[in-house]
Amino acid sequence: MELFLAENISKQYANHLALDHVTVSVSQGSIYGLLGPNGAGKTTLIRIINQITAPDTGKLFLKGRKLQPSDISLIGYLPEERGLYKKMKVGEQAVYLAQLKDLPKKEAIRRLRIWFEKFDILQWWDKKVEELSKGMQQKVQFIITILHKPELLIFDEPFSGFDPINANLIKQEILKLKEEGATILFSTHNMASVEELCDHITLINKSKTLLQGEINEIKQKFKSNVFEIGFSGQVNMPLATLTPSYEIIDHKTGKNISSLKLKLNSDIKTNDLLSNLIQVGNIISFNEVIPNMNDVFIKVVEETNALN
């Protein structure tokens, strides 16, 4: 079921077009990745979803109806450029920000105490924000984002500023939120975390949508008939090179294990390839190479940049 839809969004700034007819559809309970190089228009789209700015054209829907100003209490937003009032006490500030999200004060304090305990920062409740390390401030911001149990969570670069341990902690929390039924829109440059977390992605470059869909389908789409074959023992390499039906990209010959990476010409079937390769050596593995998101990202963005 679709929780959120941004349809045909365009936004024009004075000197450039920030978004050009971008459509994003996020289904309930999924994690949706919003990818793109710097300046692609991701933050503009996120700000439009948060109703911080208005689109020039296009419509926004939440749970099937038009997005209302009052819907901000259903959305939790962790911006990329984030901070806190430095001179204000941590607890007081968290309560204030929760109240701005329509949480009653008592309930806000109750939930905050639970979360602060969970993240082991309860002893900082009465300290000023400027006394906290950057990582701790990030934790506070994360708690504030999710405290009012929003149905749609928007994270813009959530892992920046965290050490690996805390980044993992946040990652686990995000997955837990997903299990509990939250829908997450997630913008990042970190392709490893995209692969780990996201179900769907949209890749934007220069205000246009380049790529959209289920992450596995996209990766399938970008595979290029490359296979990797493992052999035990040494390999008769000259023999392997004789066959014209494939092209060897890479090969490694070791004492115990050798490997071959090759690109298949499109008219050859994998079974034929295998029967050819049996003569080369003793096959122990045969895998199709599927590109990771990093490769996809670079390939797609560079291609479009070259076109312009």
Next chain:
Amino acid sequence: MNKIFLIIKREYLTRVRKKSFLIMTFIGPILMAGLLIIPMWLEKISKEEPKTIAVIDETKFFNSSVLNPNVNIKTDTISIVFKGSMDVLPYGNNFSEDSVKNIMSYLRKFINEFTGDGQFIIPEKAIKIIDRLEKSVLSAGKSGLPEDSLRKVVASDYDLALNQIKIDCINEKFFTRVLPDNEYITFIFLADANIEELKKEVRSGEGTFDGILLIPKEFYDDKSGVQMFAHKELPTGVTSYIKYTLEKELERVTLVSQNIDINMVNAAKCNIAIPVVLLNEEGEEGSQAGLKQVLGWLAGFLIYIFIFMYGVQVMRGVIEEKTSRIVEIIVSSVRPFQLMMGKIVGIAFVGLTQFFMWVVLTFILINGLQNYLSEPAKITTAPQKTQIEQGLTQSGTETQQQQPQAEVSNADLLSVIDAVSNILFGQVIFAFVFYFLFGYLLYAALFAAVGSAVDAETDTQQFMLPITIPIILALISVPVIIQNPEGEVAIWLSMIPFTSPIAMMARIPYGIPWIQVYASMVILVATFIFVTWFSAKIYRTGILMYGKKITYKELWKWLKYKG
């Protein structure tokens, strides 16, 4: 609405709880009270250090007692009039209470006129003496004594009264030394002192004198040659007092030598006041031009300070939110306009709190200090000045620094309050509160827009200039406006909303047409709404724009973005 209240509360509480707020709240009144009290205090200090001046008077004249030159008096006249009145007293069958009372009231009238304008202590004393005389004459008349005994009793009563008047009143007050002492200076006349030895004493700095005044023998002829010697610099009050007294004396001697009656010259001198009475439908009232000036200045200046102090706080608050990067978190919960207005209103309350505290604390401080200092201050206001001093203050400007400046007795204060209430007080207060708030609101929105367009306070200058110029222009135009409150400059400046809060407050005490005030208020409110709308557009875009040097051209483009 609930959220804007939360923002106002936060803005207010975080500022009011700051140490700097507390410090400012307490230092402000101390500074203000200081400005008012220091003159009084200085006066007290200077009074505690009277100067002793040794006088070597070779003319031998300045130490003599003379009739006070400023008082027209002939003691003999008193005796003659008294004796005359005694002679016309009716005796025997003609004696009646009414006739005695008539004669006595004539005597009182004479004494009053005789001593001039009746502002001295003499008539009061003398009239009491006459009251007593009246009583004793009446009781003697009713006693039924034979006529010649009655005459003797009345004559002795008259003698007693006349002597009392001469001793108690005339001798005490009507005679003075040519060079009299005053509150600050005591003169010690040394008849045959050795000038060189005195100088030695002064030079060492350990002498009993603060200075030596040398009046040479030829002073009356040359009109020069007077010298003073002192170890340390003498207060200008001392030298100017001596200078003034000597000049007066020379003037007197010159007049006498020309056979000019000094009384005539004194009578020719005059000091007149021209009160302006304002006539209007509600009757007539006294003009308080001075007070109106002060009111206009004070109101304008307070508004100026309020706009600047708290306008800049709004700007700083916006910059703080921007640089700490919290702004995007907040505007995902509230509209940027709510955040901006919450900040502006919250800071307005901070300002009002601080002003209120300042007024209360200043009042308490001044009251307390005044009580502490009032003892010496009152002496100077009591009517015990010697006549010569009275003469000095009336005609001599040079000696004014010797006169206490804080001579505000209760009666003076009452008259000020009375005058203030005459100047349409309610309307002035209403207008002040109105211009105070809307002036601030108008500028605070602009300050917020400036804060949103920059990354740090150091970048604000190019945008601050066009904001500060109209406020400063308004303030420096206040003297022009006060001079001619109905003039073209005054009217224009009080209509232009960016100058009207200050300019109109300078005009209002003069009682200008209310249609103009209402017009100016409507323009101000309309401009406030427009400027806030305009600022909100810039603000909305600016707060999310980081690391970019913003130009005016850029701001113009922001106005067209869809919010």
